[in-house]
Amino acid sequence: MRSLNKVMIIGNLTRDPEVRQTTVGQMVATFSVATNRFWKDTNGNQNEETEYHDVVAWGKLAEICQSYLKTGTAIYIEGRLKTRSWEGQDGNKRYKTEIILSDLNIISRKKDSDESGMTKSDDRIAEVVDETSAVDDSDVNSVDKINIEDIPF
Numbered sequence: 001m002r003s004l005n006k007v008m009i010i011g012n013l014t015r016d017p018e019v020r021q022t023t024v025g026q027m028v029a030t031f032s033v034a035t036n037r038f039w040k041d042t043n044g045n046q047n048e049e050t051e052y053h054d055v056v057a058w059g060k061l062a063e064i065c066q067s068y069l070k071t072g073t074a075i076y077i078e079g080r081l082k083t084r085s086w087e088g089q090d091g092n093k094r095y096k097t098e099i100i101l102s103d104l105n106i107i108s109r110k111k112d113s114d115e116s117g118m119t120k121s122d123d124r125i126a127e128v129v130d131e132t133s134a135v136d137d138s139d140v141n142s143v144d145k146i147n148i149e150d151i152p153f
Contacts, residue, residue: 005080007099009053010107011035013073017057017065029062030098031055031069033077055079057101064104074107 011033019029037049055077057065069075079099088094 006078007081008076008078009033009035009099010074010076011053013069013071013075014052016071017062017069019062019066027059027062027066029057029065031057031065033075033099054096054098055101056082056098057104061101061104065101068106076105076107077101078103 014032014034017029017031019027021027031054033053033055035051035053037051039047041047077099079101081097082100083095083097085093085095
């Protein structure tokens, strides 16, 4: 049986991407995205809940994040969940669940937008993001294709 690990989020960056290189020269970017949920309770009062999601981008996607993403940018992202663990300085085991980015669409940026909300560089961003679909990054694109006949319902 096959399984699916896919996340789709629309939200806003809470901080600029932090970009670094691994010891083998691979670019990696980390940032956080906030999503909001609104609902009314039984008394009709409006409620809001905010979730924060840690995101990791590798290779060409990391470079794109560094160039085009800033705090407040509205984005649509797709990826997979990955939980890593380590031992803290106090000896306790720590866990962190992150979204490993596989696709990115910039919805809007706070600066450089016109009346329509589109940024001046939206066309160029779309070109650069489209280029990443041809990049073979085994860590990011390791999900097998799902055959519709394999779904049990």
